[in-house]
Amino acid sequence: MTGKLKTGEFERIARFFAPLSKPVSGAFSLSDDTAVLDLTVGHQLVAASDTLVEGVHFFGDDPARDIALKLLAVNLSDFAAMGAHPKTYLLNIALPDSIDDTWLEAFSAGLAQGQEQYRVTLVGGDSVSTPGPLTLSLTLLGEIGKGRELRRNGAGEGDLIYVSGTIGDAALGLKLRQGELEGLVDEDRDYLLERYRRPTPRLALGQDLTGLARAAIDISDGLVADLMHMCRQSGLAAELAAPAVPLSFAGRAALDRDPALIEAVLTGGDDYELLFAVPEDRADEISALASKLDFALTRIGHFRAGEGVRIIDAMGDEIEFSSPGYRHF
Amino acid sequence: MTGKLKTGEFERIARFFAPLSKPVSGAFSLSDDTAVLDLTVGHQLVAASDTLVEGVHFFGDDPARDIALKLLAVNLSDFAAMGAHPKTYLLNIALPDSIDDTWLEAFSAGLAQGQEQYRVTLVGGDSVSTPGPLTLSLTLLGEIGKGRELRRNGAGEGDLIYVSGTIGDAALGLKLRQGELEGLVDEDRDYLLERYRRPTPRLALGQDLTGLARAAIDISDGLVADLMHMCRQSGLAAELAAPAVPLSFAGRAALDRDPALIEAVLTGGDDYELLFAVPEDRADEISALASKLDFALTRIGHFRAGEGVRIIDAMGDEIEFSSPGYRHF
Numbered sequence: 090m091t092g093k094l095k096t097g098e099f100e101r102i103a104r105f106f107a108p109l110s111k112p113v114s115g116a117f118s119l120s121d122d123t124a125v126l127d128l129t130v131g132h133q134l135v136a137a138s139d140t141l142v143e144g145v146h147f148f149g150d151d152p153a154r155d156i157a158l159k160l161l162a163v164n165l166s167d168f169a170a171m172g173a174h175p176k177t178y179l180l181n182i183a184l185p186d187s188i189d190d191t192w193l194e195a196f197s198a199g200l201a202q203g204q205e206q207y208r209v210t211l212v213g214g215d216s217v218s219t220p221g222p223l224t225l226s227l228t229l230l231g232e233i234g235k236g237r238e239l240r241r242n243g244a245g246e247g248d249l250i251y252v253s254g255t256i257g258d259a260a261l262g263l264k265l266r267q268g269e270l271e272g273l274v275d276e277d278r279d280y281l282l283e284r285y286r287r288p289t290p291r292l293a294l295g296q297d298l299t300g301l302a303r304a305a306i307d308i309s310d311g312l313v314a315d316l317m318h319m320c321r322q323s324g325l326a327a328e329l330a331a332p333a334v335p336l337s338f339a340g341r342a343a344l345d346r347d348p349a350l351i352e353a354v355l356t357g358g359d360d361y362e363l364l365f366a367v368p369e370d371r372a373d374e375i376s377a378l379a380s381k382l383d384f385a386l387t388r389i390g391h392f393r394a395g396e397g398v399r400i401i402d403a404m405g406d407e408i409e410f411s412s413p414g415y416r417h418f
Numbered sequence: 419m420t421g422k423l424k425t426g427e428f429e430r431i432a433r434f435f436a437p438l439s440k441p442v443s444g445a446f447s448l449s450d451d452t453a454v455l456d457l458t459v460g461h462q463l464v465a466a467s468d469t470l471v472e473g474v475h476f477f478g479d480d481p482a483r484d485i486a487l488k489l490l491a492v493n494l495s496d497f498a499a500m501g502a503h504p505k506t507y508l509l510n511i512a513l514p515d516s517i518d519d520t521w522l523e524a525f526s527a528g529l530a531q532g533q534e535q536y537r538v539t540l541v542g543g544d545s546v547s548t549p550g551p552l553t554l555s556l557t558l559l560g561e562i563g564k565g566r567e568l569r570r571n572g573a574g575e576g577d578l579i580y581v582s583g584t585i586g587d588a589a590l591g592l593k594l595r596q597g598e599l600e601g602l603v604d605e606d607r608d609y610l611l612e613r614y615r616r617p618t619p620r621l622a623l624g625q626d627l628t629g630l631a632r633a634a635i636d637i638s639d640g641l642v643a644d645l646m647h648m649c650r651q652s653g654l655a656a657e658l659a660a661p662a663v664p665l666s667f668a669g670r671a672a673l674d675r676d677p678a679l680i681e682a683v684l685t686g687g688d689d690y691e692l693l694f695a696v697p698e699d700r701a702d703e704i705s706a707l708a709s710k711l712d713f714a715l716t717r718i719g720h721f722r723a724g725e726g727v728r729i730i731d732a733m734g735d736e737i738e739f740s741s742p743g744y745r746h747f
Contacts, residue, residue: 115462121651122496122636123466125567128457133444137452138508138557140544167451179467181510181555215469221550226510228467228557238454307451 098216105197106180109204109211124212126177132232135174137167143222148266153192155286156225157199162288163309164229165207166361169295170307172239175231177212182226183219207292239295242322243304244366250327250390251302251375253291253362255337256312258284260357261350272346277339284337288361294382298365301374305365311356313410315364316390317398323366326395331355332403335387352410355400366392427545434526435509438533438540445506445541453541455506461561464503466496472551477595482521484615485554486528492638493558494536494619495690499636501568501628504560504621506541511555512548536621568624571651572633573695579656579719580631580704582620582691584666585641587613589686590679601675606668613666617690623711627694630703634694640685642739644693645719646727652695655724660684661732664716681739684729695721 115125128134141163143149147156161178168175180200204210209229262285264270265278273281291307298305304323306315312334320327331351336344344350367375372388379386400408439445444454457463470492472478476485490507497504509529533539538558591614593599594607602610620636627634633652635644641663649656660680665673673679696704701717708715729737 121500121570122468122638123464123500123502123567125500125562126463126465128463134455134457134463134559135452136455136506136508136542136557136559138510138543138555139451140510140512140546140555142512142546142548142550144549145547171450171452171454173452177465179465179557181467181469181557183469183471183553213465214467215555217469217471218474219471219550219553220473221471221548221553224512224548224550224553226467226469226544226555228465228508228510230463230465230559233454238452241450309451 101193102216105193106211106216109197109200115212122213124177124179126212126230128232131235133235135168135171135231135233135238136228137164138226138228139163139167140224140226142224149223151286153195154199154202157196158203158287160225160227161200161203161207161209162290162361164227165290165292166288166307166309168229168231169291170239170305170363171233172237172295172299172305173231173233174296175207175209175229175292177210177230179228180211180214182214183217183224185219185221185223188223207290237299239299239302239305241304241306241319244319244323244325244392245303245368246325246392246394248303248366248368248392249372249388250316250329250364250392251367251386251388252308252312252335252364253294253386254384255335255340256308256360256362257340257354257357258337259288259359260353261340261343262286263357263359264353270343273339273343277342280337280339281343285359288359290361291363294363297378298363301371302365302367305363308360308362308364309358311358312364313356313398313400319364319366320392320396320398323392325392327390327392327398329390329398329400331400331408333387333389335385356410430522431545434522435540438526438529445539451542453506453508455541455559457561460564462564464497464500464560464562464567465557466493467555467557468492468496469553469555471553478552480615482524483528483531486525487532487616489554489556490529490532490536490538491617491619491690493556494621495617495636495638497558497560498620498624499568499634499692500562501566501624501634502560502562503625504536504538504558506539506559508557509540509543511543512546512553514548514550514552517552566628568628568631568634570633570635570648573648573652573654573721574632574697575654575721575723577632577695577697577721578701578717579645579658579693579721580696580715580717581637581641581664581693582623582715583689583713584664584669585637585689585691586669586683586686587666588617588688589682590669590672591615592686592688593682599672602668602672606671609666609668610672614688617688619690620692623692626707627692630700631694631696634692637689637691637693638687640687641689641693642685642727642729648693648695649721649725649727652721654721656719656721656727658719658727658729660729660737662716662718664714685739
């Protein structure tokens, strides 16, 4: 019941986490309890923080490397939605006794991989014991040019709605992981599982969208739910064309076998693609931007006056879902 | 297993946490997943983060208001040790089902009280469910003038060692809480319990010490352990005069009944007083500073060449402890 660290925890920090902090002088190799950092002149500090709990947000037997990458990715995705530039992060881990050095080694290797990929470094945090499940919080710090940030509330009437990449892969991957989806070929299975386990934050896209999109959000709660967030914040309604929603090859294969999966695709979370609003007269710029990317930017609907999200099928009829995930919105 | 928030969680944020964010425009009333903040020109960003777990760092039946204040205090204490100015914070809470609105109301009232007292505001974070114990992480953000920060590694040979306030009250309060300490009058009991439950971060003192002290640390792991941290980081040994360690009236009463409690006093954690190193020729400035405070600044030893912490009793003999807390250092 005290804040006292066991020697094991000092050694743990020195062995697994201090090496991740080396490139940043203000991290003091994690030897102090605070980190000191510079911001670029004319920029503002940006901060985001997410918590993942074993058994709630990931499976205890997921590879430790994937858990580390996902923890980074969900926070990087928040930055992507704003168009911000991540720089450093703090990591707070509550570890049950079951976590051993092998796990920590794989976990810190995942962080190192993510650090290299997204050019961020560890600068601080906390490591404690817990009698409960593994609980991981990451606070990402970075910057953005003053007034450049994309928000959820900037969409205008008539703006076009776009998404990046393909939608629903993570929800289908989760169904596979839970043994609820069968009959797919191995390649499609692997693809969907990978998309669930290792989301790709669209950082560069988010940065390219500042000054072009009027509002953006990352799809973490599900396409419909996150579109609803944007509608509420912007004081608008949205019309979403279900047939226009981009599917991966594997996602299409799953839906061909079971068309009812469209509900999971549209309401499932964890895709970490970007959903954004673009004025109609700037659609050409989105096409030009898309031509330089290795993933699609797809128009899926538009904003109009009113409130709520209306989902339209190929016949122009409204689709209604009964799932709890959707009912909330 | 998705990042999907229940409606209950949106309402919870709106009701209990969004009001805490109001004064800061960049917090967007917690409606976005990221916060945007300004730094004062010529200042650097400072960040610290601590995690408290129910059953490890606090008791589940501690008043929610105290838990909130302690969560803020342990992070503010890290800032105090550096001499930094706190501004905003992110809060990550993993809530078991047992947490109800009454608890959340008291918890957010505690945060509101701490916000007013220390002039900080909530700007973001995350709220998730957990099948395990209540787990609270707080990331404090603020600033410090470039190059002004106090670190652990700046102590010099011959520097005097000072502490603020009184030492050991929290360790004795914890013993009371655990039913391991008896025979004290109510007033002393209440005082020690209060010191354990509601630590006071020495923020203003830390800020006054920048440019005067050469190294500082807050006493969270215990006086001896934290002095050892400073020795290691500064490449020095320390001599600590046990009889000089300042005790509260209640602490003295406990030790008078059981002198063996000196071990708990010197090695117990959670006091959150400051321990700092001052060059001998600036001792007068510390006395002058102390005369303006409503708590003591007490000289308890000095640094010398070598390594390790030597604890000396009134006879000049070395004291050795056998407790696990001490053995580690």
